[in-house]
Amino acid sequence: MLCEKCQENEACVHLTDIVNNTKREYRLCKECAEVHGVSIQAQLQKFKNITNITLPEFCAPSIDIGSGDSEVTDVEDCPRCKMSYSLFRKEGKFGCSHDYTVFRGSLDDLLEKIHASTQHRGRTPGRFREQDNHQTKLDQLREELLQAVQGEQYEKAAAIRDQMRLMGSK
Amino acid sequence: MSIGDFHQPVGEWLRGDGSDSDLVISSRVRLARNLTDIPFTTVANDQQRSTVAERIQAAMKDLRPGLTLETQHLDEMDRVDRLVLVERHLVSRELAMSSGPRLVAFDESEAYSLMVNEEDHLRLQVMKSGYCLEQAWQEMDQLERAIDGQLQFAFDQQYGYLTACPTNVGTGLRASVMLHLPAMVITGQIEEVTRAATKIHLAVRGLFGEGTEAQGDFFQISNQRTLGLSETEILQKIDSVLPNILRYERKLRDELLERRRERIEDKVGRAFGILSHARVITSKEALEHLSLVRLGVSMGILSDLKMEQVNRMFLFSQPGHLQAIGEGELSSEDRDLKRAALVRQILTE
Numbered sequence A: 001m002l003c004e005k006c007q008e009n010e011a012c013v014h015l016t017d018i019v020n021n022t023k024r025e026y027r028l029c030k031e032c033a034e035v036h037g038v039s040i041q042a043q044l045q046k047f048k049n050i051t052n053i054t055l056p057e058f059c060a061p062s063i064d065i066g067s068g069d070s071e072v073t074d075v076e077d078c079p080r081c082k083m084s085y086s087l088f089r090k091e092g093k094f095g096c097s098h099d100y101t102v103f104r105g106s107l108d109d110l111l112e113k114i115h116a117s118t119q120h121r122g123r124t125p126g127r128f129r130e131q132d133n134h135q136t137k138l139d140q141l142r143e144e145l146l147q148a149v150q151g152e153q154y155e156k157a158a159a160i161r162d163q164m165r166l167m168g169s170k
Numbered sequence B: 001m002s003i004g005d006f007h008q009p010v011g012e013w014l015r016g017d018g019s020d021s022d023l024v025i026s027s028r029v030r031l032a033r034n035l036t037d038i039p040f041t042t043v044a045n046d047q048q049r050s051t052v053a054e055r056i057q058a059a060m061k062d063l064r065p066g067l068t069l070e071t072q073h074l075d076e077m078d079r080v081d082r083l084v085l086v087e088r089h090l091v092s093r094e095l096a097m098s099s100g101p102r103l104v105a106f107d108e109s110e111a112y113s114l115m116v117n118e119e120d121h122l123r124l125q126v127m128k129s130g131y132c133l134e135q136a137w138q139e140m141d142q143l144e145r146a147i148d149g150q151l152q153f154a155f156d157q158q159y160g161y162l163t164a165c166p167t168n169v170g171t172g173l174r175a176s177v178m179l180h181l182p183a184m185v186i187t188g189q190i191e192e193v194t195r196a197a198t199k200i201h202l203a204v205r206g207l208f209g210e211g212t213e214a215q216g217d218f219f220q221i222s223n224q225r226t227l228g229l230s231e232t233e234i235l236q237k238i239d240s241v242l243p244n245i246l247r248y249e250r251k252l253r254d255e256l257l258e259r260r261r262e263r264i265e266d267k268v269g270r271a272f273g274i275l276s277h278a279r280v281i282t283s284k285e286a287l288e289h290l291s292l293v294r295l296g297v298s299m300g301i302l303s304d305l306k307m308e309q310v311n312r313m314f315l316f317s318q319p320g321h322l323q324a325i326g327e328g329e330l331s332s333e334d335r336d337l338k339r340a341a342l343v344r345q346i347l348t349e
Helices: A030-035 A040-051 A085-091 A104-115 A126-150 A154-166 B046-060 B079-087 B093-097 B133-148 B182-186 B190-199 B231-259 B261-277 B283-298 B307-316 B319-325 B332-347
Strands: A013-019 A022-028 A063-065 B024-033 B070-073 B103-106 B112-116 B122-129 B173-180 B202-205 B218-223
Touching: A126 A154, B024 B133, B024 B231, B046 B103, B046 B112, B079 B093, B079 B319, B122 B133, B133 B173, B133 B231, B173 B231, B173 B283, B182 B190, B182 B231, B182 B283, B190 B202, B190 B218, B190 B231, B202 B231, B218 B231, B231 B261, B261 B283, B261 B332, B283 B307, B283 B332, B307 B319, B307 B332, B319 B332
Parallel strands: none
Antiparallel strands: A013 A022, A013 A063, B024 B122, B024 B173, B070 B103, B103 B112, B112 B122, B173 B218, B202 B218
């Protein structure tokens, strides 16, 4: 993507500006960002001051630098609710459930810090429990099919195969 | 809302019975859930919030035979009524004071309640009198299973139930017990509780949970972590520390009676005297004296008074309830007069 200011260089700075609760986003090249008073290092420092957390403790700052710069990880905004990772870190609240998918790569450190874990171990919604049961049953049939074939019980194997097909297995 | 008669017992969790109810006022479990296809409340517009409210209301209709939930639209209620709901622990202060389409629903006993469009789309709560987290959870388990069949909740195989705040993700479960620990405060031992609780990642807070200070020797202990532990493990964490806290408080009470009987009887007696005769009393002062009177009732010093009466004084002397009984909003000075009169009336029952 080209820089929105000069329209020449590749944009590598993603600037999120919030004024009176209105979020505006700019994609600039490094030069234009600095010409317009946005020093990357200063922004990093500013973010560090706001959050009172040192940068290595979490991932993306309020300015994301494209893949050309290895200093800072670039985190995409959520396409559904438009939440940026930096805004999430500033506000402490997600915008929608899809944010967890979009920010997945950057969340583990934070969750580890809050919960000392990144893996759910509690209950699951009914629709997932049904899926789990379905998958368990398929795995069991697959095992039985294998044993039937190995034992040359081809009629039994065919019956198991038909049952698996009925259950939606390819 | 109908706040009930201050002459009659109110609310399941204020009955003053149940296991260890001399020390444990109530046990509460709360689950946070969100719908998959609508942004979280902080981002959702009014139309989306209304859709959330409509869907949840439709799902509430057939939760359990015999369970009827009364729904209230908070955006249509006045400030005093919303304050009453906060004081009853039916809604959070945040939900009461925010704006836009939002609901609260609760059953007659106020043991079951749900908030719609708080930080999360749905917050389910079961609250019982005394120490019975396990039973509260079992009832919540059934309630959530019934509602889960009708709504699609945001869930991720790795992160569990997805919530607006990362501190609730996973089980979305906050289990808490509200404790009355005056002997620990009198003897300066309350720090021990905080230390023991925080060591196993439990939070110690004031009466109204997050962001509130302990008042009148009342403390709320709840789990901090919601991810990486099963619901049962979360309850077990509280169960692992609570019997020791209760035993310690009881031991200190026995010691107080044994070594400083006159002192403690004097303290309780003075508190009872002030509540019985005061004509003007602030909320803070009333709470301090009610705490000592509560201690006196459970130690047998004030044998004519019932715990349920103490709980009722405690509830109705709060600003929202005082104003709801009266003719609408009252100045702080008028509330202090009304509070003193109400407390005197309950004490003479």
